[in-house]
Amino acid sequence: MSKIRVERHNHYKNWLLEETLPESPYPAEAAMVKRLRSKPSKLFWPYPFPYTENDDYHYHLAFLVEAVELLPLKIDLSFDAVWRAFESFYKNHVIAPKDFKLGQEAPDLAAKIDSQAEYGVFLDDLLKDIPVQSCEFLVERILAQWQLPNSDYQLIWNRLNNPPNRHINVTDLLTRMAAKYSAPSLTIGDQRKAAMLLRLALLGAEVELSRTKVKLPRAERISFLINALLYTFRNDRFHGNMQPPFKSSLGTLQTYAHAQYCFIFGHFLFLFSTTQSKPPFADHQLLAANGSQNLTAFRDLYGSHLMA
Numbered sequence: 157m158s159k160i161r162v163e164r165h166n167h168y169k170n171w172l173l174e175e176t177l178p179e180s181p182y183p184a185e186a187a188m189v190k191r192l193r194s195k196p197s198k199l200f201w202p203y204p205f206p207y208t209e210n211d212d213y214h215y216h217l218a219f220l221v222e223a224v225e226l227l228p229l230k231i232d233l234s235f236d237a238v239w240r241a242f243e244s245f246y247k248n249h250v251i252a253p254k255d256f257k258l259g260q261e262a263p264d265l266a267a268k269i270d271s272q273a274e275y276g277v278f279l280d281d282l283l284k285d286i287p288v289q290s291c292e293f294l295v296e297r298i299l300a301q302w303q304l305p306n307s308d309y310q311l312i313w314n315r316l317n318n319p320p321n322r323h324i325n326v327t328d329l330l331t332r333m334a335a336k337y338s339a340p341s342l343t344i345g346d347q348r349k350a351a352m353l354l355r356l357a358l359l360g361a362e363v364e365l366s367r368t369k370v371k372l373p374r375a376e377r378i379s380f381l382i383n384a385l386l387y388t389f390r391n392d393r394f395h396g397n398m399q400p401p402f403k404s405s406l407g408t409l410q411t412y413a414h415a416q417y418c419f420i421f422g423h424f425l426f427l428f429s430t431t432q433s434k435p436p437f438a439d440h441q442l443l444a445a446n447g448s449q450n451l452t453a454f455r456d457l458y459g460s461h462l463m464a
Contacts, residue, residue, distance in 0.1 A: 161214055164221055165207050171224040173199045184407025185229050191409055192228065197457045199228055201449040203427055203438060212249065213437055216241045231412060232393060232401055235419040239390050242426035249433040258387050259315030263322040266379035269428055274440040278447045282421065283377055284359055285451055287462045289414040290385060291351035291358070297388055298330060299350055302339035308388060315383045325372050326380045329357055332365035381421065389418050413458045420450045
């Protein structure tokens with residue numbers, strides 16, 4: 157038994173949030189530090205992996221170690237680390253020898269997740285807890301760039317339609333929203349209204365647009381968020397398409413809520429992938445419990461800021 161392997165395993169599994177955090181001149185970081193001081197939080201619950209000497213386990217565990225080391229102030233980079241673990245594991249141990257193309261894989265992945273009875277409560281809570289900030293992010297990247305060439309809209313739309321007919325309710329909703337809010341020429345007020353309407357649809361509520369009622373199936377909502385929210389946020393960081401969000405003068409605590417939501421979602425996707433491998437490294441029931449723990453910590457930390 158390698159000492160380094162044991163320490164790596166314990167590093168992730170026994171991670172605890174530091175009690176003291178440095179002061180920061182940046183508004184988002186300062187807000188996060190203030191929030192954690194006034195409202196102490198567990199912030200994140202690692203998954204309780206049993207120890208194994210398996211090489212694949214330790215290869216991917218290194219990404220999770222990196223992720224927790226970056227918590228809490230660099231949680232966008234924590235998300236990037238768990239996303240890389242997810243992509244690597246899914247590509248090499250779930251769909252091998254196929255190439256990983258997210259648009260093609262997300263609908264089936266979402267359907268598998270949705271069909272697992274143990275995740276019912278967790279998935280409903282995950283969708284219910286999406287921050288308004290994340291919905292504003294989606295509106296900005298889809299409706300505010302509607303049908304513009306070489307835009308985020310085009311990249312997202314291509315993923316949603318390749319393969320075709322796997323997001324028919326989502327694309328119908330977005331098309332009707334584009335007409336309602338005169339996309340891409342949305343006012344700031346319309347962007348906010350569109351984000352609230354999109355959030356309502358992502359919760360699973362029936363919404364009415366152009367005298368037509370639209371209700372999104374849960375699997376389709378999951379696949380849409382993987383394709384449009386997580387992958388776009390990941391690409392922004394990977395390709396340098398955005399300023400590091402917590403070093404901006406415009407950053408707020410809500411900026412952290414958006415990044416932490418993506419992190420929780422990405423961490424779950426990686427762990428779910430490990431339930432599909434041989435041998436599996438995670439258990440469905442334990443994973444559902446772990447996901448619920450992380451959502452509870454998320455809600456407790458941000459409270460009403462999730463709707464701000």
